[in-house]
Amino acid sequence: MGYGNYSHAAHTALIADRAAKPGSEVFTQTATHPLMNPHGLKVRESRDNADHPNSLGIAFALDVTGSMGDIPQTLARRELPTFMKLLTDCGVADPQLMFMAIGDANSDQASLQVGQFESTAPLMDQWLTWSYLEGGGGGSGEESYELAFYVMAQHTDMDCWVKRKKRGYLFVTGDELPYPAVSRRQVEGLIGEKLDEDIPIEEVIAAAAETCHLFFLIPDAQRRRRCEPRWRELLGDHVICMDSPDDACAVAAGIVALTEKAVPDLDGLARVMSATGMEKQRVNGVLHALDGYAALLDPHAPRRAPPSAAGSAPRSSWWKRLFG
Amino acid sequence: MTTTSATTTRYVSLLGLGFGDCGKGLFTDHLCGELQAHTVVRFNGGAQAGHNVVLPDGRHHTFSQFGAGSFHAGVGTVLASPVAVHPTALRVEAEALRQVGVGDAFSRLLVDARCRVTTPFHQAAGRLREWARGASAHGSCGVGVGETVRQALAEPELALRYGDLKSPARAFEKLEASRMSLRRGFAALDAASLHAEAAGELAMLEDASLSQRWLEAAAPCLRQSPPASADEIGNRLSRPGTVVFEGAQGVLLDEWRGFHPHTSWSTISTVAVEAVLREAGIEPAMRVQHLGVLRSYLTRHGAGPFPTHDAGLDKLLAEPHNAEAGWQGVFRRGHPDAVLLRYALAATGPLDGLVASHLDAVDAAPLRWCTGYRTAEGASLDALPFSNAPDLGHQQALTRLLQGAQPLYEPGRIATADEWIERVQAASGLQVRYGAFGPTRRAVVRCLHHRSRSPHHDRPTP
Numbered sequence: 001m002g003y004g005n006y007s008h009a010a011h012t013a014l015i016a017d018r019a020a021k022p023g024s025e026v027f028t029q030t031a032t033h034p035l036m037n038p039h040g041l042k043v044r045e046s047r048d049n050a051d052h053p054n055s056l057g058i059a060f061a062l063d064v065t066g067s068m069g070d071i072p073q074t075l076a077r078r079e080l081p082t083f084m085k086l087l088t089d090c091g092v093a094d095p096q097l098m099f100m101a102i103g104d105a106n107s108d109q110a111s112l113q114v115g116q117f118e119s120t121a122p123l124m125d126q127w128l129t130w131s132y133l134e135g136g137g138g139g140s141g142e143e144s145y146e147l148a149f150y151v152m153a154q155h156t157d158m159d160c161w162v163k164r165k166k167r168g169y170l171f172v173t174g175d176e177l178p179y180p181a182v183s184r185r186q187v188e189g190l191i192g193e194k195l196d197e198d199i200p201i202e203e204v205i206a207a208a209a210e211t212c213h214l215f216f217l218i219p220d221a222q223r224r225r226r227c228e229p230r231w232r233e234l235l236g237d238h239v240i241c242m243d244s245p246d247d248a249c250a251v252a253a254g255i256v257a258l259t260e261k262a263v264p265d266l267d268g269l270a271r272v273m274s275a276t277g278m279e280k281q282r283v284n285g286v287l288h289a290l291d292g293y294a295a296l297l298d299p300h301a302p303r304r305a306p307p308s309a310a311g312s313a314p315r316s317s318w319w320k321r322l323f324g
Numbered sequence: 325m326t327t328t329s330a331t332t333t334r335y336v337s338l339l340g341l342g343f344g345d346c347g348k349g350l351f352t353d354h355l356c357g358e359l360q361a362h363t364v365v366r367f368n369g370g371a372q373a374g375h376n377v378v379l380p381d382g383r384h385h386t387f388s389q390f391g392a393g394s395f396h397a398g399v400g401t402v403l404a405s406p407v408a409v410h411p412t413a414l415r416v417e418a419e420a421l422r423q424v425g426v427g428d429a430f431s432r433l434l435v436d437a438r439c440r441v442t443t444p445f446h447q448a449a450g451r452l453r454e455w456a457r458g459a460s461a462h463g464s465c466g467v468g469v470g471e472t473v474r475q476a477l478a479e480p481e482l483a484l485r486y487g488d489l490k491s492p493a494r495a496f497e498k499l500e501a502s503r504m505s506l507r508r509g510f511a512a513l514d515a516a517s518l519h520a521e522a523a524g525e526l527a528m529l530e531d532a533s534l535s536q537r538w539l540e541a542a543a544p545c546l547r548q549s550p551p552a553s554a555d556e557i558g559n560r561l562s563r564p565g566t567v568v569f570e571g572a573q574g575v576l577l578d579e580w581r582g583f584h585p586h587t588s589w590s591t592i593s594t595v596a597v598e599a600v601l602r603e604a605g606i607e608p609a610m611r612v613q614h615l616g617v618l619r620s621y622l623t624r625h626g627a628g629p630f631p632t633h634d635a636g637l638d639k640l641l642a643e644p645h646n647a648e649a650g651w652q653g654v655f656r657r658g659h660p661d662a663v664l665l666r667y668a669l670a671a672t673g674p675l676d677g678l679v680a681s682h683l684d685a686v687d688a689a690p691l692r693w694c695t696g697y698r699t700a701e702g703a704s705l706d707a708l709p710f711s712n713a714p715d716l717g718h719q720q721a722l723t724r725l726l727q728g729a730q731p732l733y734e735p736g737r738i739a740t741a742d743e744w745i746e747r748v749q750a751a752s753g754l755q756v757r758y759g760a761f762g763p764t765r766r767a768v769v770r771c772l773h774h775r776s777r778s779p780h781h782d783r784p785t786p
Binding site: 034 | 369372373374386388410412413414415416417421442444447465466467468492493496497500528530532533534536537541
């Protein structure tokens with residue numbers, strides 16, 4: 001007696017396993033994580049607590065189909081801390097982050113995955129990396145983004161709204177069109193609740209907008225043409241076209257900071273970003289993406305000069321290598 | 325050798341009468357051959373068991389969860405419900421067995437779906453708890469078996485059962501709930517002050533990705549040995565032939581009869597064996613032959629009282645398979661102790677006989693026969709008070725008593741193995757059925773009580 005070598009070896013292997021994993025295997029799910037499976041979903045809560053008395057619910061609905069999987073990768077490897085640091089540095093008090101993953105409910109196994117609101121980086125990271133990057137998607141030019149609005153409208157409960165009538169945020173990343181309506185059949189299959197009828201996309205967006213600021217982030221200039229007009233019809237100036245998918249976090253943080261008036265304007269945001277050591281070119285890219293939205297908040301602010309053609313090209317070569 | 329009836333099942337149990345390391349592996353291996361057993365049942369403990377079997381051809385395996393009869397072709401293992409199963413360690417052990425020529429261990433394994441499961445979180449929590457005890461450490465093996473049992477008792481709804489693993493979603497929820505609960509228990513812990521490695525263990529409890537990775541690592545174990553229903557276990561145990569119950573630990577470490585708190589969360593008794601049979605729908609009355617297992621001298625790993633401990637025996641008595649490195653701590657040797665033997669017999673329940681290992685040590689070292697103690701108060705004592713009802717307060721008092729006890733020895737060393745056997749038989753009222761004079765099954769001799777116990781003519785040449 002007094003042994004245990006096999007169990008030690010078993011556990012050591014488990015720990016070593018993670019350390020030995022290359023960065024490309026940050027996302028290891030091979031199916032929907034049980035805790036992100038929306039079946040039976042009741043309500044995802046963003047609540048005030050002793051450490052976070054002014055909670056602000058922020059949801060990311062990440063398109064995880066083939067063309068968009070790099071945004072979650074970038075978030076997980078590098079950008080999630082940037083997002084949190086930017087919000088903190090701008091003075092946004094108590095953000096609580098929830099990740100959802102969006103695929104194509106007509107062709108994917110894991111077309112909707114829903115995490116929980118969290119206020120600490122490790123737990124945010126946990127839900128993010130629990131997302132299954134199925135990489136599917138249909139050939140129809142549509143993905144099931146409407147489900148993200150449906151979850152937000154129907155299955156979240158945020159103290160920022162309930163207690164303070166302050167809306168939370170939903171950032172949807174994507175490069176395709178939404179389906180025209182939330183399908184009652186899909187909702188029943190995925191979430192397990194019955195709807196009387198399909199809900200038109202306009203209606204579900206209106207419902208979500210009651211408690212949330214809604215944004216659709218398009219990863220880069222090349223992706224705009226296909227989907228931007230339709231999203232403009234649905235979300236107007238809340239469609240944000242980025243220079244690079246790498247900017248998704250900084251752009252989202254900038255939107256929150258500006259909307260919450262944590263920074264007075266784009267110049268204030270630029271100062272904060274520069275102070276974090278962000279490259280000038282990257283700061284400019286973020287400001288460029290936010291220009292239209294900032295003008296909407298403060299119509300009297302001077303518009304920034306349009307960036308050069310070079311500035312609007314995708315900066316990261318890996319993006320081109322993979323999808324160019 | 326007699327052949328067993330084709331229509332009945334014979335049950336033999338091997339119950340350690342010391343602190344462990346008494347030779348259960350050797351005798352399980354031997355009896356599986358001698359009695360043509362088809363199944364070895366593990367009925368207590370978990371992955372901390374280390375039962376060494378050395379084959380005459382030199383192959384060696386330290387059996388942890390697979391039955392120590394596995395070197396015999398076709399002998400299966402049943403992990404019965406009180407066992408805390410460690411699925412990922414089973415995989416590692418199966419691989420170790422494969423390397424010594426046993427390639428089909430998993431296909432011979434039945435794991436009761438009701439078995440509690442040991443996870444990395446239990447191991448981490450168990451180690452943190454042991455470190456937190458500081459100087460009053462219990463002598464944990466650092467495997468997490470105790471923590472598995474502790475949590476299953478304290479929070480039964482979180483207890484992961486082997487059958488739960490069939491449903492990964494359900495298993496995952498339990499795993500995470502269990503991790504969270506254990507983590508909360510150590511929220512106020514200052515890891516840095518505890519132990520150099522405590523931060524690493526704490527990190528396991530913090531690791532939100534570990535549950536999923538552990539489930540993935542455990543999945544092949546499930547595929548190769550799916551959870552067995554009570555009926556399957558019952559059928560296996562009623563198969564005609566012989567079933568050997570291989571006890572883990574020794575009764576002096578029993579959770580209720582050992583010397584609290586230096587015990588194992590595991591029951592070592594005839595009652596535990598018979599409970600498994602009853603659970604399988606088999607009425608055990610009169611059918612189980614219970615054998616107590618002794619080493620010719622006492623040994624103990626790690627902390628806990630040990631009145632006859634004698635460091636002078638260390639260099640005389642080799643211990644090839646019990647390393648002192650790692651969690652189990654220092655390996656101590658001591659003289660045979662009639663007081664503890666009588667206590668062990670009372671705790672184990674009625675036995676049909678004894679088996680004894682390391683009888684060659686009688687020649688190798690000057691073993692003395694301890695008949696009693698002088699207590700710290702100066703009184704003489706030749707038996708320990710036995711509490712009929714489980715009472716940890718009583719067991720703790722025994723611990724204190726033993727810690728202050730000075731052993732009283734018969735004059736002179738025990739001269740021969742025969743003399744050792746005579747003394748043990750006199751003290752126990754039981755026959756020594758088999759004796760081992762070396763590490764392999766070839767060194768086991770049958771001790772026939774009706775003739776002069778002089779096994780030397782049977783003794784194998786080295």
